Amino acid sequence: TAKEQGRNRFNYFAPFMQEATHTRMTLVSELREALQRDQLRVLYQPIIDLSNGAIVKAEALVRWQHPSRGLLAPAEFIGLAESSGMIKGIGDWVFQQAAREVLKLQAISSPSFQISVNKSAWQFRDDGSNYQLWLDFLRQLKLSPRSIIIEVTENLLLESDRMLALQHAHMQIAIDDFGAGNCPVSVLKQFGVDYLKIAPGFVAAKGDGLQISEAIIAMAHKLGIQVVAEGIETQQQLAAMTAAGCDFGQGYLLSKPISGEELEKQLQKQYAPVGK
Numbered sequence: 001t002a003k004e005q006g007r008n009r010f011n012y013f014a015p016f017m018q019e020a021t022h023t024r025m026t027l028v029s030e031l032r033e034a035l036q037r038d039q040l041r042v043l044y045q046p047i048i049d050l051s052n053g054a055i056v057k058a059e060a061l062v063r064w065q066h067p068s069r070g071l072l073a074p075a076e077f078i079g080l081a082e083s084s085g086m087i088k089g090i091g092d093w094v095f096q097q098a099a100r101e102v103l104k105l106q107a108i109s110s111p112s113f114q115i116s117v118n119k120s121a122w123q124f125r126d127d128g129s130n131y132q133l134w135l136d137f138l139r140q141l142k143l144s145p146r147s148i149i150i151e152v153t154e155n156l157l158l159e160s161d162r163m164l165a166l167q168h169a170h171m172q173i174a175i176d177d178f179g180a181g182n183c184p185v186s187v188l189k190q191f192g193v194d195y196l197k198i199a200p201g202f203v204a205a206k207g208d209g210l211q212i213s214e215a216i217i218a219m220a221h222k223l224g225i226q227v228v229a230e231g232i233e234t235q236q237q238l239a240a241m242t243a244a245g246c247d248f249g250q251g252y253l254l255s256k257p258i259s260g261e262e263l264e265k266q267l268q269k270q271y272a273p274v275g276k
């Protein structure tokens with residue numbers, strides 16, 4: 001019978017599945033405690049104004065300082081957090097860390113300094129589009145909602161209710177990895193998108209990638225949207241994006257993601273009066 005065949009097939013794969021399932025279950029239960037045990041970290045990758053080289057924004061990127069596996073990148077646990085219902089808790093925590101950090105960074109630099117926070121499709125599924133807790137948190141810190149940029153992926157643009165709720169929260173909106181998915185361009189304007197982040201694949205010094213970047217920048221500027229080039233790794237890419245009129249740059253060439261303290265030091269240097 002089909003059932004027997006199914007069972008046989010299961011038995012055939014069982015050793016592999018058991019191992020994978022075991023690792024997964026261990027990680028899920030460890031992740032559940034990671035927040036309480038203070039094992040999550042937020043790093044901040046500087047975003048530079050390409051017209052003058054100043055650090056004017058940063059992207060919050062979560063890490064898990066695992067007791068035995070070392071520092072884990074999001075790719076190793078965000079999917080797990082999403083499928084096990086923990087992404088909301090982690091997302092709320094990352095948001096609060098980012099808000100506290102932007103308060104410090106604005107005091108050092110300027111009230112226009114912003115931190116961007118990633119919000120995945122699953123986070124929308126778990127906490128819907130209720131921004132009240134986040135907005136209350138910002139109000140307690142006396143921060144304008146514009147201090148925070150929410151980074152969402154292109155697919156979200158197809159979900160009008162979620163985009164409208166996001167727009168009405170008055171934080172700024174960035175479309176992450178733009179050009180990688182299918183985005184109806186008309187809705188960029190409709191929902192008041194503030195930034196497009198060009199996917200690293202198009203951040204090129206020549207060829208098709210450069211042409212696509214140039215086209216994205218021209219379109220965005222026509223719509224009153226600013227552009228961030230992500231994943232800048234070479235001087236040539238930096239020069240090409242600057243020449244193409246891209247507004248902001250982010251990438252290993254400029255800076256890897258760094259701790260909040262490190263970013264504060266960098267900004268203190270940037271804002272130190274000349275000659276002192």
Ligand code: C2E
Pocket residue numbers: 045060061062073074075078091094118119120123151176177230231232233250251252253257
């Ligand atoms: P993303 O939002 O597109 O973030 C950019 C990723 O590119 C980061 O990886 C960053 O470290 C990396 N990157 C920056 N510059 C360069 C470069 O020049 N070259 C290369 N090769 N990579 C560069 P990271 O930190 O591993 O994050 C991966 C993804 O995980 C993020 O992609 C984002 O989608 C997700 N993520 C990170 N933090 C959070 C979070 O707090 N919440 C949610 N929901 N997702 C997050």
Ligand code: MG
Pocket residue numbers: 059118151176
């Ligand atoms: Mg991002």
Ligand code: MG
Pocket residue numbers: 176177197230
């Ligand atoms: Mg990105």
Ligand code: MG
Pocket residue numbers: 167171172173191192193194
């Ligand atoms: Mg807006």
